[in-house]
């Protein structure tokens with residue numbers, strides 16, 4: 001029987017949510033090219049699209065926004081619990097714990113009905129930014145800032161992190177990153193959520209597990225690893241030598257390569273444009289140094305290995321330029337991907353089959369248990 005390590009190239013089910021087209025390096029959400037969604041639609045509209053299959057009309061969007069805004073605040077018990085977590089833990093651990101706690105607190109935790117799951121998904125979408133922002137402020141020794149009910153999803157996140165909203169160009173770049181991160185078919189974290197759901201477990205358990213899968217540096221954790229790597233290299237003139245040494249040492253270069261796209265990630269040109277806008281508006285020598293280094297490493301990687309960057313490469317630097325602390329980058333990915341995960345949980349439940357592959361046994365032949373003494 002052929003073995004497909006890492007399930008590479010294996011098609012395990014159908015989905016109507018998105019498609020990553022390998023041959024053309026393109027991506028659509030419910031049939032719409034992600035480039036067009038990023039250019040013309042808000043993140044809230046994209047969330048609605050992923051969950052409902054169609055873009056909202058004006059009234060539907062107004063109602064969706066109002067419900068999301070009303071659900072943003074955390075209750076006192078949650079805030080107190082999260083404030084007790086050690087500051088040495090990663091913010092992804094805080095987020096994972098928060099979702100698990102939301103499940104424990106929710107009397108409808110085990111109700112996997114469509115309406116109940118939609119309500120839980122919206123609650124998570126609304127509350128996760130409040131958790132992430134409060135955690136960043138706690139680590140900076142600052143009091144949390146409550147959500148602002150008159151601000152959009154992206155603006156409100158800046159408000160809760162920094163107490164102010166940057167100019168619309170910056171907010172737009174952030175929103176573009178949220179649209180691009182929202183959904184990507186059967187990636188590792190989404191598949192994790194589907195595996196958990198396939199046992200008929202609850203939505204919170206599936207999302208908690210998905211957060212754990214996203215945290216790893218081969219998946220979502222790469223956007224943080226990109227920034228650590230740029231800081232390690234430091235000087236743009238060192239990029240080439242650093243890369244040669246790293247490749248000789250068999251290091252994986254963070255933010256490069258992809259399981260599905262082999263000739264470039266469909267989302268990178270859009271995110272790179274957004275990043276370029278952030279760099280030019282900064283007009284700061286330190287930002288120019290980072291952008292030059294970023295470009296030099298991309299060029300060296302393509303020349304030496306023929307490997308293209310993935311979305312985490314431009315997103316990592318963009319989040320740094322927006323002022324977020326590095327450990328927040330993957331939690332921001334969660335704030336967006338919660339839409340894709342929960343759309344997949346709903347889809348899995350609608351056509352469920354327990355996910356349980358086979359393994360080819362490679363251990364010792366059957367043998368007798370030695371008698372003790």
Ligand SMILES: CC(=O)SCCNC(=O)CCNC(=O)[C@H](O)C(C)(C)COP(=O)(O)OP(=O)(O)OC[C@H]1O[C@@H](n2cnc3c(N)ncnc32)[C@H](O)[C@@H]1OP(=O)(O)O
Pocket residue numbers: 006217218219220222251252253254255256257258259260305307310311312
């Ligand atoms: C949003 C996201 O989750 S996107 C992914 C984010 N992850 C990263 O950026 C981490 C760095 N990248 C990687 O580790 C890989 O490219 C992955 C895990 C994303 C994809 O891996 P796979 O599809 O399993 O490809 P695989 O690891 O087999 O790579 C194929 C070849 O390219 C090489 N390669 C692929 N990516 C990289 C990389 N980033 N750095 C160095 N070499 C790489 C591998 O070493 C391998 O070479 P070999 O055939 O000589 O052994």
Ligand SMILES: O=C([O-])CC(=O)C(=O)O
Pocket residue numbers: 181183184186187188219259260310311
């Ligand atoms: O599809 C993947 O394997 C990883 C990825 O790019 C994503 O989840 O956005």
